Amino acid sequence: MEMMNTDDDSLCEDSGNETSGDDVDFNVEVETSVPKESQSYDDEYQYEVLSTSDIVQYMSDIIDEVNSVLQLPPTTARILLNYFHWDKEKLMERFFDGDQDELFKEANVINPFKKIPVTGKPKLSLKIRGTEECDICFMVFAPSHMTGLECGHRFCYQCWNEYLTTKIVEEGVGQTIACAAHNCPILVDDETVMRLVKDTRVKIKYQHLITNSFIECNRLLRWCPSPDCNYAVKVAYVDFKPVVCCCGHIFCFACGENWHDPVKCSLLKKWIKKCDDDSETSNWISANTKECPKCGATIEKDGGCNHMVCKNQNCKADFCWVCLGSWEPHGSSWYNCNKYDEDEAKAARDAQERSRAALQRYLFYCNRYMNHMQSLKFEHKLYSSVKDKMEEMQQHNMSWIEVQFLKKAVDILCKCRQTLMYTYVFAYYLKKNNQSVIFEDNQKDLERTTELLSEYLERDITQENLVDIKQKVQDKYRYCDGRRKALLDHVHEGYEQDWWVCKEA
Amino acid sequence: MANIAAQRIRREFKEVIKSEEVAKCAIKVELLNDSYTELKGEITGPPDTAYEGGVFVLEIKVPETYPFNPPKVRFITKIWHPNISSVTGAICLDILKDQWAAAMTLRTVLLSLQALLSAAEPDDPQDAVVAKQFKENIEMFQMTARHWTNVYAGGPHVNKECDDKIKRLVDMGVEEHQARVALSSYNWDIERATEQIFS
Ligand SMILES: [Zn+2]
Ligand SMILES: [Zn+2]
Ligand SMILES: [Zn+2]
Ligand SMILES: [Zn+2]
Ligand SMILES: [Zn+2]
Ligand SMILES: [Zn+2]
Numbered sequence: 001m002e003m004m005n006t007d008d009d010s011l012c013e014d015s016g017n018e019t020s021g022d023d024v025d026f027n028v029e030v031e032t033s034v035p036k037e038s039q040s041y042d043d044e045y046q047y048e049v050l051s052t053s054d055i056v057q058y059m060s061d062i063i064d065e066v067n068s069v070l071q072l073p074p075t076t077a078r079i080l081l082n083y084f085h086w087d088k089e090k091l092m093e094r095f096f097d098g099d100q101d102e103l104f105k106e107a108n109v110i111n112p113f114k115k116i117p118v119t120g121k122p123k124l125s126l127k128i129r130g131t132e133e134c135d136i137c138f139m140v141f142a143p144s145h146m147t148g149l150e151c152g153h154r155f156c157y158q159c160w161n162e163y164l165t166t167k168i169v170e171e172g173v174g175q176t177i178a179c180a181a182h183n184c185p186i187l188v189d190d191e192t193v194m195r196l197v198k199d200t201r202v203k204i205k206y207q208h209l210i211t212n213s214f215i216e217c218n219r220l221l222r223w224c225p226s227p228d229c230n231y232a233v234k235v236a237y238v239d240f241k242p243v244v245c246c247c248g249h250i251f252c253f254a255c256g257e258n259w260h261d262p263v264k265c266s267l268l269k270k271w272i273k274k275c276d277d278d279s280e281t282s283n284w285i286s287a288n289t290k291e292c293p294k295c296g297a298t299i300e301k302d303g304g305c306n307h308m309v310c311k312n313q314n315c316k317a318d319f320c321w322v323c324l325g326s327w328e329p330h331g332s333s334w335y336n337c338n339k340y341d342e343d344e345a346k347a348a349r350d351a352q353e354r355s356r357a358a359l360q361r362y363l364f365y366c367n368r369y370m371n372h373m374q375s376l377k378f379e380h381k382l383y384s385s386v387k388d389k390m391e392e393m394q395q396h397n398m399s400w401i402e403v404q405f406l407k408k409a410v411d412i413l414c415k416c417r418q419t420l421m422y423t424y425v426f427a428y429y430l431k432k433n434n435q436s437v438i439f440e441d442n443q444k445d446l447e448r449t450t451e452l453l454s455e456y457l458e459r460d461i462t463q464e465n466l467v468d469i470k471q472k473v474q475d476k477y478r479y480c481d482g483r484r485k486a487l488l489d490h491v492h493e494g495y496e497q498d499w500w501v502c503k504e505a
Numbered sequence: 506m507a508n509i510a511a512q513r514i515r516r517e518f519k520e521v522i523k524s525e526e527v528a529k530c531a532i533k534v535e536l537l538n539d540s541y542t543e544l545k546g547e548i549t550g551p552p553d554t555a556y557e558g559g560v561f562v563l564e565i566k567v568p569e570t571y572p573f574n575p576p577k578v579r580f581i582t583k584i585w586h587p588n589i590s591s592v593t594g595a596i597c598l599d600i601l602k603d604q605w606a607a608a609m610t611l612r613t614v615l616l617s618l619q620a621l622l623s624a625a626e627p628d629d630p631q632d633a634v635v636a637k638q639f640k641e642n643i644e645m646f647q648m649t650a651r652h653w654t655n656v657y658a659g660g661p662h663v664n665k666e667c668d669d670k671i672k673r674l675v676d677m678g679v680e681e682h683q684a685r686v687a688l689s690s691y692n693w694d695i696e697r698a699t700e701q702i703f704s
Contacts, residue, residue, distance in 0.1 A: 182606035
């Protein structure tokens with residue numbers, strides 16, 4: 001979900017001070033409950049949004065830090081860090097406690113402290129003295145046109161460029177490109193790659209590959225999940241908290257999903273898996289079918305007659321759609337089931353009922369969840385209709401700042417929808433107790449006020465007198481946001497007090 | 506064709522021509538077109554193996570991105586070997602896949618293939634039927650491979666018994682190669698081979 005840029009909200013709130021007296025309490029509450037948008041929902045949770053070049057810088061800072069102790073060439077340090085998934089402590093520990101030769105060998109880098117003799121001697125051309133032959137293109141060059149790694153395998157610049165480009169572009173290899181010689185495991189360091197690759201696009205791809213492996217093995221970093229967004233978010237500790245990317249996308253740092261308060265990551269994950277599950281979808285379709293009480297085949301009622309004949313050709317059981325008992329005792333009263341309480345029929349019904357009830361329950365929550373998700377998508381259209389309204393109002397002597405409340409109203413509406421959506425996931429896994437009843441009341445309240453706000457912004461607003469609109473809209477969205485906050489506070493309190501008992505569903 | 510690739514093949518071609526293996530008639534490369542994209546390779550069966558005395562022809566296709574990607578090589582001569590398909594001639598060899606290195610050459614490829622004929626890798630098979638026979642009945646495998654070498658690669662070891670069994674199936678109207686494949690796959694059990702052909 002993409003939020004509109006709302007940097008001007010503080011201005012909007014300031015200009016909202018001329019509201020009438022009885023609104024003051026609300027106003028104060030709203031001031032504190034609505035944070036400065038797109039910066040943070042939660043002031044205590046510190047994070048930074050990093051661009052690709054910030055990440056590159058961050059990586060080299062870590063390398064410098066490690067090197068202040070280890071005193072390695074930076075390129076070697078980078079290869080070692082990558083080998084230890086950027087865990088500095090682990091690297092230091094291995095470096096000082098273990099066999100260093102073994103460590104360098106494992107990480108496929110030459111031990112910089114040991115000047116071992118070059119393994120592959122430069123292949124001197126027999127034809128012309130003072131020249132070398134490249135083992136890839138077989139051409140003869142002056143030594144200054146040849147280059148290689150510490151392993152001693154040398155190739156010409158053109159071949160290096162081609163070789164690295166093939167690895168990066170075709171095979172998508174970043175940090176772990178090995179020397180071009182056969183059976184030589186020594187890794188090509190990043191500086192060498194950047195020096196030898198000519199094409200800028202290939203360089204960019206390479207940088208992305210190496211930052212990607214860095215981000216993926218660092219728990220405190222996460223790419224913004226928004227498509228085509230190249231920012232990453234860095235935190236001090238992993239938590240179930242919302243972070244706002246520079247692109248405007250708001251997501252949960254712990255799991256990367258859209259911000260999903262009040263439901264916790266693990267349950268949301270479970271829920272999404274459940275929704276994606278094919279068997280659930282097929283259950284959905286079968287909501288208006290029943291299973292044959294004898295063989296279990298799925299039967300659809302195709303007409304008004306309650307006398308069902310199983311479609312399974314090996315079963316062909318006759319049964320009653322209403323009671324699920326066998327058809328025989330229904331006899332001549334075929335038009336009317338009067339066997340509802342017979343034992344056999346009751347047992348069959350109970351078994352079916354239990355699985356149906358679970359399905360019905362799932363469908364109930366799923367429908368509401370989907371419904372808010374759908375509405376949330378539609379609300380984005382509201383932004384454009386509201387924009388027209390804002391222009392109209394500006395033509396009636398209202399300033400640009402004064403009309404921002406309308407956009408703010410849609411922002412709040414979207415937030416409420418999103419919260420509501422996830423309350424249904426929370427509720428689905430919630431066991432009933434006194435607190436869950438309060439939660440459901442809060443949910444009902446928020447749902448009602450959200451629908452009112454939505455309806456007002458979508459329809460009623462067109463008929464209102466321009467002067468009244470501002471007051472009414474502000475009252476409504478403040479009330480709505482207040483309900484949202486009350487619901488979330490109650491859930492958060494419950495997390496702290498251990499009120500919530502999870503249902504195994 | 507890319508500059509490096511053409512340059513390389515031209516040079517490699519010369520390298521093979523003047524190599525000592527050619528002098529010993531062990532490997533050979535021929536150009537099939539002027540653009541160096543298709544070549545014909547030849548290797549002789551290594552001594553003291555079932556392939557001894559045979560000459561095996563290879564199809565070599567050089568990709569645009571050579572030598573940064575390996576050449577595509579397959580056997581044209583039919584061969585009975587766990588790592589080479591008896592049907593298509595496709596080869597299962599690491600250096601022709603992920604273990605390829607830009608500094609390797611056609612010469613190293615041909616020598617590696619020759620080495621593969623001396624030392625099969627039945628645990629990484631290309632032809633499951635052959636690999637099974639190799640592991641379960643090595644003598645039967647040797648005999649079959651030698652027979653194939655004789656028939657398809659000009660090897661010296663004529664096996665009268667095999668030829669007779671094939672003739673019996675051919676007399677029944679079975680195509681000769683099909684008869685040889687069936688008999689080879691069923692350890693030269695003529696009844697089971699017949700059953701398989703006519704089932
Ligand atoms: Zn070169
Ligand atoms: Zn090397
Ligand atoms: Zn983003
Ligand atoms: Zn989460
Ligand atoms: Zn049935
Ligand atoms: Zn009934």
